[in-house]
Amino acid sequence: MLTAVPSMQADLGMPVEVVQGVLTGYALTFGGLMLLGGRVADLLGRRRVFVAGLALFGLSSLVCGLAWTPAVLLAARAVQGLAAAVMAPTALALVMTTFPEGPERNKALAVWGGLGGFGATAGLLIGGLLTASLGWESVFLINVPVVVVLMVLCPLLVRESSDRGSLRNLDVGGALTVTASLVLLVFAIVTAPEAGWGSPRTIGLLIGSAVLLALxxxxxxRVASPLVPLRIFRLRTLVGGNVVLLAVGLALDGMLFPLMLYTQQVLGYSPLQAGLTTAVMTVMSILGSFxxxxxxxxxxxxxxxxVGTLLIIGGSLLLTGVTVGGGFATHILPAMLIFGAGVGAAFFACQIAALTGVREDESGLAAGLVDTSFHLGNAVGIAISTSVAVSVATAVHLANPAADPLxxxxxxxxxxxxxxxxxxxIALIAALTLLPGRTATVVSS
Structure with a gap:
């Protein structure tokens, strides 16, 4: 998607603020609805909800690819985010209910993490190739045949599971307040670099999010069948896993966004070349997970x-030495090797922790918490890194206007x-204080 933005903007004549809306619209619905999506899957049937999410994702991708105006694209991207918010936690919940706690689930989660890392890099590379050869529309349209295949295979390969006993007492009030709280929080974060962290709009959105969360x-x-039973937070491993995942998400996208700016705007790489720089990190992430x-x-x-968080720290420290005359082999490759291995190991361990001891009828909820924690970390990481990079660059320029802008x-x-x-x-401190050294339910056979 990111590699297609310039072509999309030129073709549809979109101003910068509309381009930002295309990106943030997806982020809002995706980040705000994941928790609800996971819990709805518990109640209505995980396979059924996953297939419905697939269908909605395919349809919205088709509309994105055929969009004839910016308004149509904005609406379709928001629906695409809604579909992804249903699919992501539900797919992870299906892994949980298919494989019992222990070695088999550990292997499944390692594969899950590896596929996620591969998909992230493949998306950057394939998106660049498709945009260059077939146009930006193909970035969305390629999803349609993939969705059709998955919809055919899913009923054949995945068993149905649910917690239908709680359906008659669906917590509508809880669903509305937590969803609205998350939407306001994500919106405040992704728009803060432009509006300012201290602006009335950002502060108002954060206060509104906090009030809704308290409600x-x-x-x-007080409700008989809560959307999120608060007793689930008594699980120390669940809390610890989610806290570390939040911080790892902060570090990951807090690194990736400035890295893309460095490779393209300082080193002069093309979008495809910039995407290729992350391929090494992805391979190492998969190896770290396994x-x-x-x-x-x-x-x-x-x-x-x-160990994983220490490696992330080490890779980040190497990147603090980048220079205007730097290069891939000297400044980027060593950092990506170390950082990638650390992300894979840390994400694997924290995902297991966050899903350990959870009842099967609440697997979708736990998966929604995992995805929400990591996604919020991603959003905050990008927002903070953007604000810091712009503020420091501006200060340096004001101090010495004659200095090279690069x-x-x-x-x-x-x-x-x-x-x-x-x-x-922060992730390291949380791992040391909140995660168990050994957990029988995790490692037992």
Missing amino acids: FVVIET AGQATVTRFGLRPIAV VAQTDGLRTAFAVTVGSAS
């Missing part, structure tokens, strides 16, 4: 997460990478 907690303590799976029985969750920009990006070190350090 949600009150509702959950290394975690192979050693979790012996060492437990905490050591794997700690030098000022690189100074800002180096500072953004330093912030990533801080985010990864």
Whole structure:
């Protein structure tokens, strides 16, 4: 999607604010509805909801590809985010209910994490190739045949599971308040770099989100069948896993966004070349995930997460040394090798922790929490890195107007990478204090 933005903007004549709406519209519905999507899957049937999400995603992708005006594209992208919010936690819940806790689920989650990393890089590369050869529309239209195949295979390969006993007491008040709270929070985060973190709009949105979240907690303590039973947060591993995932999400997108700016705007890479720089990180992420799976029985969750976060810190530190005259082999490759392995190991360990001890009838809820934590981390990471990079670059330029603009920009990006070190350090502290060293339910056979 990101690689197609310039062509899309030129073809539809979209101003910058509309382009931002295309990106944030998806982020809003995706980030705001994942928790609800996971819980609805628990109640209505996980396979059924997943297939419905697939159908909606395919239809909205078709409309995106055929969009004849910016307004149509904006609406279709929002619906696409809604479909993704249903699919993501439901797919993870299906993995949980298909594989019992222990080695089999660990292997499945390692594969899940590896596929996610591969898909992220493949999306950048394939998106660039499709845009260059067939136009931006093909980035969306390619989803349609993939969705059709998945809709045919899903009923044949995946069993149905649900918690229908709670359906008659669906917590509408809880669903509305937590969804509205998350939507306001995501909107505040993704628009803060433009509006300003201290602007009345940003502060008002954050206050509104907090008020709705407090109201949600009150509702959950009083209804007979809450959307999010608060007792689930008594699971120490679940809380620890989600906290570390949030911080890892902060570090990951807090690094990737300034890296894309550095490679394209400072080093002069094409979008496709910039995407290729992340391929090494993806391969190492997959290896890190499988290394975690192979050693979790012996060492437990905490050591794997700690090693993973230390590697993320190390990779981020290397990136703080980028220069205007830098290059891939000297400044980017070593960092991607270390950072990628750390993300894979940390994500694997924290995902297991966040899903351990959860009842099967609440697997969709737990998966929704995992996806929400990580996605919020991504959104905050991008927003913070953007604000920091722009602020520092502007300050450097004002201090020395005659200085090379690329030098000022690189100074800002180096500072953004330093912030990533801080985010990864938060993940390290959370892993040390909240995750168990060994958990019988995780590693038992």
